[in-house]
Amino acid sequence: MGSVDGDSEGLQADARRAEVIKWLGALIPEYSLPSDSSDEELRELLGDGTALCHIADTLVPGALEGFSDGYASSEQRSVNVKKFLAVVADMGLPGFSVKDLEEGSMSSVVDCLLVMRDNESWTG
Numbered sequence: 001m002g003s004v005d006g007d008s009e010g011l012q013a014d015a016r017r018a019e020v021i022k023w024l025g026a027l028i029p030e031y032s033l034p035s036d037s038s039d040e041e042l043r044e045l046l047g048d049g050t051a052l053c054h055i056a057d058t059l060v061p062g063a064l065e066g067f068s069d070g071y072a073s074s075e076q077r078s079v080n081v082k083k084f085l086a087v088v089a090d091m092g093l094p095g096f097s098v099k100d101l102e103e104g105s106m107s108s109v110v111d112c113l114l115v116m117r118d119n120e121s122w123t124g
Contacts, residue, residue, distance in 0.1 A: 013107060017042060020113045028054050039106040046109065047101060049080025055113070056087040059120060063087045088112060093119060 018035045021042065025032030031051045033041055045051055057064050064083055081098050088095045093115050096108035 013110070016110050016114060017106065020110050020117070023113070023117045024051070024055070027058055042106055042109075043101065048077040049082075049084060052084035053080050055116070056084050059116065060087060060091070063090075088116070091116075091119070 014036075017037070017039065021033045021035050021037055024045075028051070031045060031054065033045060053064050064087065078098065081101060085095045085098075094112055096112045100106065100108045
């Protein structure tokens with residue numbers, strides 16, 4: 001027999017992911033996804049760090065220098081994600097593990113992006 005709490009947590013995670021996807025599409029239209037996209041689809045969009053760097057650069061212009069835009073090697077993808085996480089840390093916001101972005105639950109990534117969305121007041 002399934003857990004009602006587990007079902008509601010799954011629905012809440014879906015709703016939170018949809019909020020992030022909607023915000024990303026409004027912030028950077030070229031990174032829009034359907035609002036019902038899965039964790040895997042969001043992971044594919046964010047995984048190379050390019051979209052994350054665009055988010056940080058849009059919210060905090062000039063915070064990033066020299067991020068790889070376009071095809072990136074696995075090393076450059078890791079560098080992009082780490083640059084984004086450094087901006088998040090500088091802003092005093094909770095980040096996530098690079099491993100979270102690569103596999104497993106995307107909840108910490110979604111939480112990080114929602115906090116960024118909710119703290120846009122610190123931008124220029």
